[in-house]
Amino acid sequence: MDWTLTTNAPGKTVLMQGNEAIVRGAVESGIHFAASYPGSPSSQILGMLGKIAKERNFYAQWATNEICAFQACLGTSFAGARSICIVKQNGLLCIGDALFCAAQHGIKGGVVVVTSDDPSAHSSTNEFDSRHMALSASIPMLEPTDMQEAKDMVPYAFEISERTKQVVIIRLTTRVCHGRGSVALGPLPEVQRKLDVVDEWDRMVCVSFRHQVMLDTLEAVRDLFEESPYNHYTGPEHPEKLIVAGGTGCLYTKEALHLLGDPADVGLLQLGTIWPLPEKMLLEKLRTAKSVLAVEEVDPFLEDAILKLAGREHLDLQVFGRNEGTINRVNELDPDHVLPAVSAFTGLPMPPRQKTSDVPLLTRDLNFCAGCPHRATFFVLKQAMRREKVPGVVVGDIGCYYMAGSEAGQYGWQVNNCMGSGINVAEGLGQLSAYGMDQPVVTMCGDSTFFHTVLPGLCNASYHNSNMLLIVLDNSATAMTGFQPHPGTGLTAMGDEVKPMSIRAICEAMNCTVEEADPFEIEETTDLLSGLMKRPGLKVLIMKQPCATLMAKSRTEKVTVWVDQDKCLGDGCGCDRFCSRVWGCPGNSWDFKAGKAVIDPVSCVGCGVCAKLCPQGAIQVKKEARV
Amino acid sequence: MKQLMYDPLNIVICGIGGQGNVLAAELVASAMNDLEYRVAEGETYGAAQRGGSVMSHVRVSADTDLGVLIPAGEAHFIIGFEPLETLRIARRYANPETKIIYDPRPVYPQSVLRGRTVYPDLDDLKAEIASLCSKAIEVPAADIALECGDSRAANIALLGAFSCLEGAPLNTKELEETIAQRFKGAVLALNQKVFAMGCEAAKR
Numbered sequence: 001m002d003w004t005l006t007t008n009a010p011g012k013t014v015l016m017q018g019n020e021a022i023v024r025g026a027v028e029s030g031i032h033f034a035a036s037y038p039g040s041p042s043s044q045i046l047g048m049l050g051k052i053a054k055e056r057n058f059y060a061q062w063a064t065n066e067i068c069a070f071q072a073c074l075g076t077s078f079a080g081a082r083s084i085c086i087v088k089q090n091g092l093l094c095i096g097d098a099l100f101c102a103a104q105h106g107i108k109g110g111v112v113v114v115t116s117d118d119p120s121a122h123s124s125t126n127e128f129d130s131r132h133m134a135l136s137a138s139i140p141m142l143e144p145t146d147m148q149e150a151k152d153m154v155p156y157a158f159e160i161s162e163r164t165k166q167v168v169i170i171r172l173t174t175r176v177c178h179g180r181g182s183v184a185l186g187p188l189p190e191v192q193r194k195l196d197v198v199d200e201w202d203r204m205v206c207v208s209f210r211h212q213v214m215l216d217t218l219e220a221v222r223d224l225f226e227e228s229p230y231n232h233y234t235g236p237e238h239p240e241k242l243i244v245a246g247g248t249g250c251l252y253t254k255e256a257l258h259l260l261g262d263p264a265d266v267g268l269l270q271l272g273t274i275w276p277l278p279e280k281m282l283l284e285k286l287r288t289a290k291s292v293l294a295v296e297e298v299d300p301f302l303e304d305a306i307l308k309l310a311g312r313e314h315l316d317l318q319v320f321g322r323n324e325g326t327i328n329r330v331n332e333l334d335p336d337h338v339l340p341a342v343s344a345f346t347g348l349p350m351p352p353r354q355k356t357s358d359v360p361l362l363t364r365d366l367n368f369c370a371g372c373p374h375r376a377t378f379f380v381l382k383q384a385m386r387r388e389k390v391p392g393v394v395v396g397d398i399g400c401y402y403m404a405g406s407e408a409g410q411y412g413w414q415v416n417n418c419m420g421s422g423i424n425v426a427e428g429l430g431q432l433s434a435y436g437m438d439q440p441v442v443t444m445c446g447d448s449t450f451f452h453t454v455l456p457g458l459c460n461a462s463y464h465n466s467n468m469l470l471i472v473l474d475n476s477a478t479a480m481t482g483f484q485p486h487p488g489t490g491l492t493a494m495g496d497e498v499k500p501m502s503i504r505a506i507c508e509a510m511n512c513t514v515e516e517a518d519p520f521e522i523e524e525t526t527d528l529l530s531g532l533m534k535r536p537g538l539k540v541l542i543m544k545q546p547c548a549t550l551m552a553k554s555r556t557e558k559v560t561v562w563v564d565q566d567k568c569l570g571d572g573c574g575c576d577r578f579c580s581r582v583w584g585c586p587g588n589s590w591d592f593k594a595g596k597a598v599i600d601p602v603s604c605v606g607c608g609v610c611a612k613l614c615p616q617g618a619i620q621v622k623k624e625a626r627v
Numbered sequence: 628m629k630q631l632m633y634d635p636l637n638i639v640i641c642g643i644g645g646q647g648n649v650l651a652a653e654l655v656a657s658a659m660n661d662l663e664y665r666v667a668e669g670e671t672y673g674a675a676q677r678g679g680s681v682m683s684h685v686r687v688s689a690d691t692d693l694g695v696l697i698p699a700g701e702a703h704f705i706i707g708f709e710p711l712e713t714l715r716i717a718r719r720y721a722n723p724e725t726k727i728i729y730d731p732r733p734v735y736p737q738s739v740l741r742g743r744t745v746y747p748d749l750d751d752l753k754a755e756i757a758s759l760c761s762k763a764i765e766v767p768a769a770d771i772a773l774e775c776g777d778s779r780a781a782n783i784a785l786l787g788a789f790s791c792l793e794g795a796p797l798n799t800k801e802l803e804e805t806i807a808q809r810f811k812g813a814v815l816a817l818n819q820k821v822f823a824m825g826c827e828a829a830k831r
Contacts, residue, residue: 015660015668122671146667146692179695180656180668251694259698335698336719353700356718356759362711362744364643364736367678407737408678580740586678590740600734602769602778603645 006052010187018176019044021147021183022086022114025154027056030189032081032109035061035069037452038481039088040123041177042116046086047484050493057192062484062493065452066091070098073111078204080109080196082158089117089128090419092169096133101206102167103137104214108196108204110161112154116172119297119332123174123480125398125416127330129298130171134275138214140164140221141275142230143171145250147181149230149272155186160224166217171274173297174332175248222276230272231281238288239267241346244302246271249295252338259339260348277305286315293345294321297333320345367408370587371548371607373475374401376519378409379583381442381471383522384529392440392533393429397422397454399446400480401473408584413444420445420453423461423470430466430538440533441468448478448486450503462510462538469532469539470512472503475547483550507540516542520609552605558626559606561587563597567618570595575615583610628663632794634688637697640785641682641716642708643734647782651706652683654786658797658805659687669695678737680712687796704795705760706785708768709734710752717759725760728788728829730768730781764788766828772821780821787825799826 004014005023016024022045026034034053036046046060053060063069066087073083087095092115102111115133118124134141142157144150150172157168225231235242243266245253250270257266269285271277286292286309294303303321310317320326320341327333327341343350368375378401385392396405396413397420404412415425426443445454450472461468478484485491490500507514515532517525525543532539546554571577579588579597587604590597597618611619638655642648649670656668669684686693702720707713707729717727731753738744757763768784783806790799797805803822810818 013660013663015657015666148692175669175695178670180653180666180670181692181695182660182665182667248694251692252696255694255698334696335694339698351700354722354759357755361715361718362736362738362746364678364680365738367737369645407741577742581742584737584741586737588740589735592746601773602734602781 002052004185005048006055006188007185008188009185011184013182013184015180016147016151016183017044017178017180018147018150018172019178020048021151022154022170022172023048024183024185025151026084027052028151028186028188029082029155029158030193031058031084032193032195033059033073033076033083034086035063035072035083036086037063037066037069037091038478038484039091039116040481041118041174042086042088042114042172043481043484045114046493047482050495053494060493062486064487066094067098070095070113074098074102074107074204077107077109077111078202079198080194082110082193084112084114084154086114089115089124089130091115092130092133093128099133099139099167100137103139104210105204105206106165106210106213106217107161107167108165110158111167112157112161113167113169114172115169116174116177117298118174120174125402125418127298129301130169131274131301132299134169138218139167139169139275140218141169141171142272143247143274144176144272145247145270147176147179147183150176151183152186153230153272156230160221163224164217164221166221171247173247218276222278225273225276226278226280228273228278231278232270233267233285235267236265239265239285240288240290241265242267242269242285242289242291243293243295243342243345244269244271244282244306245295246274246302247297249297249333249338252333252335253295253342255335256339256342259351260343260346263346263348266346271302279309282306283309283313286310286313286317289317291318291320291345293326293341294319295327295333295338295341296322365407366403367584367586368400368403369548370585370603371551371605372400373519373543373545373548374404374409374473375583375585376522376545376609377471377473377543378404378412380519380522380526380529381412382410383526384533387530388440388533390439392442395422395426395429395441395443397443397445397449399449399473401444401446419449420457423454423457426468426470427457427461427464427466430461430468431464433467442471442533443468444471444473446479447472447474447476447488447503451487451501455506458507458512459510462512465537467536467538469541472540472542474503474542474544475550477547477550479547479549483547503542512538512540514540514542516544519543519545520607522609522612548605548607551607556626557623559608560622561599561604561606561608561611562620563599564618564620565594565596567616568596569616570597573616579610579614579619583613585610628689631664631687631689631796633703635691635693636687636796637702638685638704638706639682639697639702639716639720640685640706641680641712643712644679644681646708647779648681648683648708651782651786652685654802654805654809655797656685658801659685662801664688665690665692667693667695680715682716704789704792705729706789708781708785710749710756711747714752714756717756721759723761726792726794727756727760727763728766728785728792729756729763730785731765732767732769764829766825768825771824771828775817775821775824777817780818783818783821784825784828787822788829791826791829
């Protein structure tokens with residue numbers, strides 16, 4: 001809802017997603033510049049900023065990768081602009097070098113980095129705790145408890161950033177990004193902040209003598225954080241039992257205490273300023289406490305900090321948390337982990353619950369969407385591999401095709417490191433052919449990943465003529481995170497049309513052998529792929545077929561797919577239920593009563609590929625003009 | 628502001644990625660926000676790719692700010708798009724007072740279609756769902772939506788049924804207004820038809 005982002009209605013309460021709250025906070029801060037590369041759970045932030053950028057007179061960019069995004073923010077800061085960079089946890093690691101250098105050279109206009117951690121790795125390959133980056137880079141970090149704080153912390157972060165000339169990070173987690181809550185709006189700035197004229201003698205340089213300055217800045221921020229409105233204490237003045245909570249842990253703890261009867265003897269310290277910690281405030285409560293429970297997302301960051309303080313101050317204190325084991329060490333916090341932990345910590349009994357069966361229920365594996373071109377690509381790849389005397393090695397990468405490592409993609413790849421890694425891992429393997437490894441080496445990347453981090457790797461692999469094949473899965477979108485534009489699409493975040501870059505032309509300029517294919521042309525593409533794997537040197541195969549979700553949206557005709565029940569021979573066919581068992585598209589279902597294939601009309605998007613593969617030709621496709 | 632039957636009032640909406648679960652939750656949450664309640668909503672859409680289990684939590688209170696996730700056993704209403712998913716959620720979140728609305732149409736997991744596992748007996752699923760709550764109502768939401776011309780409207784059929792439940796925080800009129808604000812033209816007409824049919828199905 002765009003109006004909630006740009007309406008000047010201070011005090012009005014609206015329902016906002018955490019990601020929307022960050023957008024609103026950025027608008028209330030009067031930003032000049034925003035840049036990001038998409039990454040769940042915070043992908044929506046820049047998309048929304050891009051839509052309202054022209055109306056609010058700032059610039060918003062989907063950058064080619066996170067490093068471009070963050071360093072562009074530093075550039076605008078040099079002219080006094082306020083800028084915001086949005087990354088997910090892995091993106092924060094990507095900008096590591098730039099972040100550590102920025103911490104040392106400092107900034108001019110406010111720079112705020114919003115990072116989203118994904119506890120339980122709902123849409124990630126791994127869990128990561130961004131707080132370690134703040135600690136090691138000596139950069140201040142804030143963490144909101146709810147959507148209201150997510151909004152309010154953005155202008156606060158800019159204020160801290162400009163007062164101390166330091167970058168400030170706001171750490172979000174998935175439940176804040178994707179959750180919704182009631183948010184009271186603040187005022188929008190009436191006049192845009194003026195930019196500075198860059199003076200001939202202005203400097204922003206990372207040099208080692210700035211190390212002490214950086215450490216002094218951190219102490220200055222700590223003093224500010226001692227008085228921060230985002231740290232709250234409730235409970236007895238001198239608690240014996242103290243819970244210290246950050247982020248989502250705060251509300252889960254409050255509810256757990258409520259369900260346990262609101263014990264009067266337990267103190268709750270909610271910390272919004274995560275780094276540097278307000279030590280005076282923390283110590284005041286720790287000095288009287290006998291036991292402390294830390295409730296926090298991902299790693300025992302607060303728990304360790306409390307242990308360190310207790311050691312330094314010689315406090316007789318028992319510390320509980322994720323490392324000690326009262327709370328789950330891996331996966332996200334939720335009320336069902338926090339409630340038993342608070343119950344154990346306080347000694348209060350758990351509320352009763354009805355008994356339920358413990359017979360396990362079937363779980364659901366992830367699958368490519370109906371009509372997804374990746375399903376066809378990995379089927380083709382498996383077919384081509386089966387033709388080889390010795391099986392080849394397949395190296396994966398990060399995108400929707402990550403799922404190809406499972407049954408959904410014929411267990412299609414064997415190695416996966418991080419985004420943009422496939423080309424480099426394969427390059428190394430490809431160099432072993434001179435030393436006795438004669439297996440074909442194949443890797444892949446999506447079109448957005450190609451621009452993000454594959455370019456330097458391809459440059460390296462081509463220059464050193466590694467024996468390998470790179471398949472570019474060109475579905476014309478950054479599909480996994482919600483169809484953000486990239487340099488191959490010809491669109492920008494602000495909706496401007498620009499000249500798109502050709503992946504083929506880039507590969508050719510890097511002296512690669514390039515072919516293009518349509519993964520939906522199963523036989524032809526299998527032959528082409530098979531031939532390419534046998535050729536020495538570096539080859540690139542661009543698989544062109546748009547993302548099924550995009551295709552279904554843009555299609556003008558109505559397509560109906562069904563199974564001719566007379567033609568389908570069921571289990572008597574000998575195809576081993578190819579459509580539902582091997583092909584495995586959600587549109588291909590099975591009628592267990594009739595023992596025949598059926599199309600699930602709810603899932604099917606009408607790509608028609610299964611009709612080409614059915615050995616009996618039983619799957620029918622009808623196309624008609626949409627009314 | 629009407630007094631809520633429970634405070635906080637907790638609703639779980641569960642199904643499979645791509646079924647319109649998140650939109651249904653958002654419609655309920657924003658309608659409650661417009662009525663000036665404090666609202667918290669949590670969506671699990673890591674499995675947004677089709678095929679994974681997904682759920683949304685909607686929590687409403689007169690004055691308390693809540694976490695976005697509902698504690699186990701604390702759901703007052705469960706809206707399910709599929710029987711196996713409804714049972715999964717009922718086991719974790721239902722209590723003897725919970726009311727459940729669900730579509731009994733199974734959507735087979737890939738492991739079932741690929742022949743590695745067998746889908747549970749539908750009657751057993753229904754019986755176990757009924758045993759975990761005060762009332763379980765079956766609504767053929769996907770069939771209603773398909774009949775009206777677009778399977779994606781199954782979520783609106785379930786919301787229609789939900790609005791007819793005793794103790795629901797939003798009545799039929801209030802949810803109809805929310806839908807009228809959100810959609811336009813042919814989509815609105817389709818959703819209004821589906822909504823009314825969902826409501827009828829719940830009354831039967």
